[in-house]
Amino acid sequence: MKILLILPKHAGGFLGGVSSSGKAGFARLSLTALAAVTPENIDVRILDARVEEVDYNASVDLVGITGLTSEIPNAYEMADGFRSRGTKVVMGGVHVSALPDEALLHADSVVVGEAELVWKDLIEDFRQGYLKKIYKADDFIDMNTIAAPRRSLLNRDMYTSFSTLQATRGCPFKCDFCTVTTFFGNTYRQRPVEDVVNEVKGLSDSNVVFLDDNIVGKPKYAKELMKALIPLKIKWGSQGSITIAKDDELLSLYAQSGGQYIFIGFESISAENLDDVQKSWNTIENYEKAINKIHDAGIDIIGSFILGLDQDDKSSFRKMLNFLIKSGIDCVMFHVLTPLPGTKLYDKLENDGRIIDRNWAKYHTGAAVFKPALMTPEELQEGYYWIYREFYSYPNMLKRILRSPKNLIYRAAINLSYRRKAMKLPKPKLTF
Ligand code: B12
Ligand code: SF4
Known part of the structure; x- marks a missing residue:
């Protein structure tokens, strides 16, 4: 099984866009944290749309997209692009956790809250063909169990702060x-x-x-x-x-x-x-x-x-x-x-x-x-x-x-x- 995780691009605002050297600034932990709790037998890739092109025809089984509020229009656009080609899309992060119903207009499924507690269930349901609309973390993650982010999935040269x-x-x-x-x-x-x-x-x-x-x-x-x-x-x-x-x-x-x-x-x-x-x-x-x-x-x-x-x-x-x-x-x-x-x-x-x-x-x-x-x-x-x-x-x-x-x-x-x-x-x- 192949999962593609995407961080959207965002050109506006003081911190938007890429640095003068063409790099993406901070390596956010949202997707490397998610990759860290993805079962090992799954092929995971992370794509940072700020510095990489999105290929809507990529051969993947599931796409996961994150996004801050200011990034969410781009995230929705990408979600629509993948779904129109028949690829299932799941979204998560701070914005969609606040407005899951809005996100469900663009995604097959939404994770509300910290993903660590529900991500494996979601993947299992997807494998069985029964993806639920909302996966809500009913609790907060125990900090003793946090796995190290999978930084190896990022190209360090793309970030000013890796x-x-x-x-x-x-x-x-x-x-x-x-x-x-x-x-x-x-x-x-x-x-x-x-x-x-x-x-x-x-x-x-x-x-x-x-x-x-x-x-x-x-x-x-x-x-x-x-x-x-x-x-x-x-x-x-x-x-x-x-x-x-x-x-x-x-x-x-x-x-x-x-x-x-x-x-x-x-x-x-x-x-x-x-x-x-x-x-x-x-x-x-x-x-x-x-x-x-x-x-x-x-x-x-x-x-x-x-x-x-x-x-x-x-x-x-x-x-x-x-x-x-x-x-x-x-x-x-x-x-x-x-x-x-x-x-x-x-x-x-x-x-x-x-x-x-x-x-x-x-x-x-x-x-x-x-x-x-x-x-x-x-x-x-x-x-x-x-x-x-x-x-x-x-x-x-x-x-x-x-x-x-x-x-x-x-x-x-x-x-x-x-x-x-x-x-x-x-x-x-x-x-x-
Ligand atoms: C690093 C950071 C930045 C960096 C990098 C941003 C970037 N574009 O990459 C910088 C400094 C540039 C920045 C800028 C801004 N930021 Co900022 N930033 C953060 C910070 C401190 C950490 C992010 C992080 O890595 N978190 C750790 C990960 C593990 O947490 P997470 O992203 O929430 O992910 C978890 C879940 O949400 C979920 N999840 C997330 N994505 C997905 C996707 C899928 C598919 C699934 C299933 C689950 C899932 O699972 C993860 C594990 O539990 C957060 C605060 C925070 N606590 O998150 C603020 C935060 C994200 N930023 C915020 C804001 C407002 C901004 C700015 C708009 C304003 C500002 N502060 O200047 C700008 C916007 C810049 C832009 N357009 O890119 C707000 C977001 C609010 C919102 N609704 O959008 C936050 C929450 C801080 C706050 N005080 O409210 N930021
Ligand atoms: S709640 Fe905490 S993180 Fe948010 S603005 Fe206030 S002091 Fe800062």
Whole structure:
């Protein structure tokens, strides 16, 4: 039996498309994780449509397609293409888990939730010719049982960050705009430290990216993990909450174990905004102190900020830019507030009749798809383009790159790469 697993392509948004070197960025774990739980006697192939052509006439028995919301139109198009030639298609991932009925218009079967618990049953049913419409994981996977992703199915030359893994799944927080809480039902689970260490040892790379939602969600675990990583002498980064700055020991271990940068969701510089989306624990009053502490520990910060929250008006873009420049934060990703299906934010904006565009391809967090409270969607869109270009102007960039000799090369490289993306965005017609 032959199974073809496909990751769709997505050209839009700040992170969409391929890198300037024609590579596909991060090696996501969705399909390598699925391949790892596929019975050994099955011939599995992974196709990354961002960098490979799809052959609809390929001789395969079953096609499996993943997709984020912004990738899902392409995923559906591919599903339709295979089904029109008689090949059965199964879909899974965060988007179709939130909207399985929509996905069933394009797929023979849909997996809702983590696939590890239902994938083998699905394959067995397919072999017997009785594929059910929905396979729902009724529980969450036991983290002691996670198999190493089958990276050997990927061509490592196609990725800028190939050595990716996860130590934890989920997040202890529940921010209204985030899919993680819905998908993982508020669970925060950790793999045994020993398993993570063994997986890292097996990587032929000393630059590693943890694709965790919040690697410091449980400080006790994070410290054990980081202590165990020290002897491996790797360089790594992950997403984590600002709460890391409250714990000196954790900060120090993060840096000692090779943690070069941390991706933090600051989201807003307005306390009311954070309150509105259940993120007041981010404590804005302490932002500058926290940034300085993280920097003093020798860790760079990639900050993530949301534009268009309900307290934001046209003046908020300039205020945010001033704050960011003053703070010395090393690198920033801006996002237009986006009601991703399955989130509380989606339900709220939907109930209030504020969603104005349902083309999922625009849900890459770079497009205004809803009516903001205190400005027009056009102003929000323009403000997004404006702040990206201003933040990545050469003078602003230079200041932060030269902030410290530590991690200078990394900081310069990531700023230049983000600048390239920012300058590809349309030139704003408005200034703020
Ligand atoms: C790595 C990552 C990225 C990378 C790579 C993205 C890429 N295009 O390849 C980067 C940094 C570039 C990125 C960008 C973005 N990301 Co991102 N990203 C992640 C992250 C941290 C890890 C993904 C991963 O490998 N997970 C581990 C695997 C094992 O989990 P999984 O994909 O859910 O797969 C499991 C199940 O869903 C299921 N499954 C999945 N696919 C399939 C397919 C089949 C056939 C079956 C049967 C089962 C199945 O089985 C798997 C095993 O249990 C996730 C968070 C998360 N926890 O997943 C966010 C996440 C996927 N990203 C998210 C978002 C919003 C984005 C952006 C739109 C915005 C942003 N953050 O900038 C952009 C879009 C870029 C784009 N268009 O490609 C959201 C997705 C929400 C949504 N509804 O789409 C997530 C969930 C984070 C969040 N906070 O909400 N991202
Ligand atoms: S802290 Fe980050 S990962 Fe956790 S729920 Fe909030 S946005 Fe999602």
